[in-house]
Amino acid sequence: MDTAPSGFAIAQVACPVLESAPVGGRYHRLVVAAPGLAARTRPGQFCHLLCRDAGGNGPFLRRPMSVWRIGADGTLGFLLHVKGRGTAALARLRPGNALDVVGPLGNGFSLPAGARRVLVLARGVGLATLAPLVGSGPAVHAVLSARAPEDLMAAEFGASSFDAVFDSDGSSSPAAVEALLRRRFERERPDAVFTCGSNRLFLLLQRLAAEYGILGQVALEQQMGCGLGMCFCCVRDIRDEDGHVTHQRVCREGPVFDLQRAMSW
Ligand SMILES: Cc1cc2nc3c(=O)[nH]c(=O)nc-3n(C[C@H](O)[C@H](O)[C@H](O)COP(=O)(O)OP(=O)(O)OC[C@H]3O[C@@H](n4cnc5c(N)ncnc54)[C@H](O)[C@@H]3O)c2cc1C
Ligand code: FES
Structure with a gap:
């Protein structure tokens, strides 16, 4: 369930994959449904992703990934440089698979007051x-x-x-x-x-x-x-x-x- 326990901003959520597509020859984008997480995520924050494909193949340790898109429709997007075992497993996910996400994590950007x-x-x-x-x-x-x-x-x-x-x-x-x-x-x-x-x-x-x-x-x-x-x-x-x-x-x-x-x- 995409809600954090009361008082906690960070949650671990199994998010349905909505989009999974290569970008050029080296990159990949993933968009997941995560309405609770999206509502709490600020620019510059990241999530810790369990990088397992639908068969459960992938490394033990999670990989940190910036939130690239914070959708008003409750989606979160990630843009990956596919470089090793973790990101390769993420790139094998397909719509309908689940992505295990911990987030939102860290401190994001702060804009100076009145910045134009x-x-x-x-x-x-x-x-x-x-x-x-x-x-x-x-x-x-x-x-x-x-x-x-x-x-x-x-x-x-x-x-x-x-x-x-x-x-x-x-x-x-x-x-x-x-x-x-x-x-x-x-x-x-x-x-x-x-x-x-x-x-x-x-x-x-x-x-x-x-x-x-x-x-x-x-x-x-x-x-x-x-x-x-x-x-x-x-x-x-x-x-x-x-x-x-x-x-x-x-x-x-x-x-x-x-x-x-x-x-x-
Ligand atoms: C806060 C944060 C946000 C990030 N956001 C993004 C993002 O939006 N998109 C993206 O593609 N990547 C991002 N990264 C980097 C991403 O986490 C690593 O590239 C990823 O862990 C690689 O995993 P892998 O299993 O595919 O490769 P691995 O097999 O783990 O690593 C492949 C190669 O990359 C090196 N490497 C792994 N992690 C890092 C790292 N954090 N910094 C420098 N070199 C590393 C390894 O030493 C190895 O040489 C982010 C990292 C951090 C800390
Ligand atoms: S990754 Fe463990 S303290 Fe930062």
Whole structure:
């Protein structure tokens, strides 16, 4: 049943799969019915998915997956880069199968009060984490970075205003992206910036946001055990407000952290 016990925001739910389809050559989208979870999920949060196909084949440990779509119709969507046993098992699910979901987990994005426009910088499937910012209030301009045009997934991101940069033509190099961001910040300064999916782009955005005095957040990824804050296998170095390095759990204190406090990985 898709309801959390009274007083608990997190639930484990067997969600019926509604859609399961490849996206390009390397990605896959899954949409499940999860009305209770969808109502409680905020942009930037994730779920811990039991990656078993209809035959029960798949790894023992759950895999963390950002919520890519939070449907007003009570659906949740996930956009997967199919890279190992877990995501391969998820990609074998078909409509009518059940997906065991624990969520919603972690702390999502927070928008500055009164924010009218934001910029997101996403690499690869990192755009899945950032996509729920589209439609969350402010106008979103995206800079989407991918290996090649066929990997871009601009439609899956959903913003009508975006720049695309690619490894295949060199436009995704740090120097080229820096020039693009500087032009953007000088023409139409965003109220906040958000990023996910690349250490290189995170470092670039951290430096430019500090220079231009723009607030920002980064969604971090880390391999997880419990996903619930108990095993400490997902800790990352994060600076506290005095600049001291602390160890924080991506599943519990994150996955979204202040852009200036997060550290390179
Ligand atoms: C909060 C969060 C949100 C995420 N959201 C998404 C998402 O929306 N879409 C998506 O495709 N992936 C997402 N990921 C990454 C996803 O969890 C891993 O890619 C997944 O666990 C791989 O499982 P697998 O069994 O297919 O591959 P595995 O066999 O477990 O791993 C394949 C390869 O990927 C590496 N890997 C596994 N997990 C991670 C990780 N977390 N970070 C970096 N490298 C890893 C492994 O070391 C190995 O080399 C997210 C991770 C986190 C922590
Ligand atoms: S995965 Fe166990 S504490 Fe984060």
